[in-house]
Amino acid sequence: MAYYDIALQSCNIGAALESSLGFKRIFRAGKDVALMSAGKKGNFRNAIVSGTNKEMLAEASRTGARALVIEDMRIDRSLMDTMVKKGTLLCMPMRAITSREGLDRSKEIFLMRGMFDYAKHRGMHVAFVSLAASCPELCSSMQLIEFARLLGADEQYARYSISTVNREIANGNED
Amino acid sequence: MAMKIKRRYLLVECATPIEERGRAGFESMLFGALLAQVGAMHYHSVNPKIAGFVNERRFVIRTSLEGYKELALALAMIKRLGGVETAFYTLKSSGTIKALLKEP
Numbered sequence: 001m002a003y004y005d006i007a008l009q010s011c012n013i014g015a016a017l018e019s020s021l022g023f024k025r026i027f028r029a030g031k032d033v034a035l036m037s038a039g040k041k042g043n044f045r046n047a048i049v050s051g052t053n054k055e056m057l058a059e060a061s062r063t064g065a066r067a068l069v070i071e072d073m074r075i076d077r078s079l080m081d082t083m084v085k086k087g088t089l090l091c092m093p094m095r096a097i098t099s100r101e102g103l104d105r106s107k108e109i110f111l112m113r114g115m116f117d118y119a120k121h122r123g124m125h126v127a128f129v130s131l132a133a134s135c136p137e138l139c140s141s142m143q144l145i146e147f148a149r150l151l152g153a154d155e156q157y158a159r160y161s162i163s164t165v166n167r168e169i170a171n172g173n174e175d
Numbered sequence: 176m177a178m179k180i181k182r183r184y185l186l187v188e189c190a191t192p193i194e195e196r197g198r199a200g201f202e203s204m205l206f207g208a209l210l211a212q213v214g215a216m217h218y219h220s221v222n223p224k225i226a227g228f229v230n231e232r233r234f235v236i237r238t239s240l241e242g243y244k245e246l247a248l249a250l251a252m253i254k255r256l257g258g259v260e261t262a263f264y265t266l267k268s269s270g271t272i273k274a275l276l277k278e279p
Contacts, residue, residue, distance in 0.1 A: 020188065021264055098252055105252070136190050136254055136262035143251040143265050146244050 001159060003141040004166040006033070006048075006091075006129040013135065022141030027170040029131065033066070048091060048169065054079045061088040067127060067169045069093055073111035075118050083124060089169060090119045093131035094139055094147050109150065116151045127165040128158065183243035183268055184226060184275045185236050187250060190262040192231040204257045212249035221246050226272060235272055243268055 002024035007013060009030035018026050029035035029048055036042060038051025038060055049060040050069035054076040057068050061082045067089040070079070073096070083090065092115070096108050119126050128148040132138045139147065141162060148158035193201050202225050210218050221242035226235040238246045250263040269275035 020266060022266065098254060136260055138262065138264070139251050140264040140266055142268065143247050146248045147251070149244070150248060 001163050002167075003144070003159075003162045004170065005138070005141070005144065005162070006127075006166060006169060007132040007138065008035070011132045011134055011138065013138070017135070017138075021138065026138075027166075033170045036060075036065075050091075058082045061086045067091040069131070070115065071096075073108065073115050075115060080118065080122055080124070084122050089165060090115070090124050090126045091131075091169065092116065092126060092128050092151065094128065094144065095131045095133065095137050097147065098130075098137055098139070113151050116153065120152070120157075125165050125168075126153075126161055127169050128153070128161050129166055129169075181240040181270075183238050183240050183270060184272050185238065185243060185246065185250075185265050186229070186233060186267040186269075186275050187236055188233050188264045188266055190232075190264070191259060193228065193234070195231070198228060200257075205253075208253045208256055209246070209249050212252050213245055217242070217245060221249070229276065233266075235275060 003022055005023050005026045006029050007026050009028045013026050027033055034047035036044060036047045036049050038049050038053055038056035044060040045064040046066045048067045048069060049057060049065040050071055051057055052072045057070065058079045061068060065088055068083060069091045092112055097105055100108055116126055128144055130137060130139050130144065144162050145155070145158045148161060149155060153161065206223065209223055213221050220239060222239050223246055224237045226237040228234045236246070247265040250265055253263055254260065267275055
């Protein structure tokens with residue numbers, strides 16, 4: 001099974017590191033796939049859109065965003081409804097866990113577990129990505145699978161997400 | 176008859192080089208950081224031990240079979256060691272060191 005991850009453009013990854021971490025490819029958000037802020041004006045089509053404002057995120061979903069990153073990890077039912085209707089993927093950045101410490105990290109895990117649980121219940125596809133800004137924020141494929149399991153995914157779903165859903169974010173439905 | 180303890184070996188890559196002279200210090204700092212991540216209640220079940228160094232960046236860590244997933248997660252959460260920014264990537268896991276170090 002080939003695994004894929006998405007990191008930020010600022011993350012300088014060599015081909016050797018990419019393969020030793022167990023990924024076929026680590027896509028760069030901002031280069032291989034557009035990454036936009038929900039508040040900004042522009043074409044959200046096929047982009048990863050991140051933000052906290054639920055209205056703006058819902059608008060991005062309606063206008064064709066491929067995936068959303070809900071930064072505060074608070075569940076908004078109407079936003080999730082829009083995402084389900086439009087087939088928008090939910091992106092869970094592991095950087096939110098690894099870059100925090102102590103109680104902040106625990107709180108983030110709690111919120112992300114709740115978000116994943118609700119998304120799975122609504123039948124949404126969830127992508128587990130590192131969205132690393134630098135190399136120390138990256139995870140290996142094995143660690144990404146364990147993070148997905150920590151958030152409540154079973155092993156089969158975790159592997160499916162990291163291989164198929166992550167590739168879909170960067171490439172659309174094509175191979 | 177004593178029950179055989181099943182172990183698991185993980186091949187771990189460190190983002191920053193581990194100096195040969197400072198390996199003992201590195202080991203104690205790493206175990207301190209792991210204790211902080213897994214907590215005193217779980218540390219004994221993870222039971223980590225460095226089985227050997229492969230090169231200046233890679234090493235093999237031994238753990239119990241039931242604790243290896245927790246160890247992989249704990250390693251991913253360590254981002255600073257001894258005041259230096261670093262990261263630990265779990266590359267492979269196996270039941271024997273021989274299989275772990277075998278080239279794919």
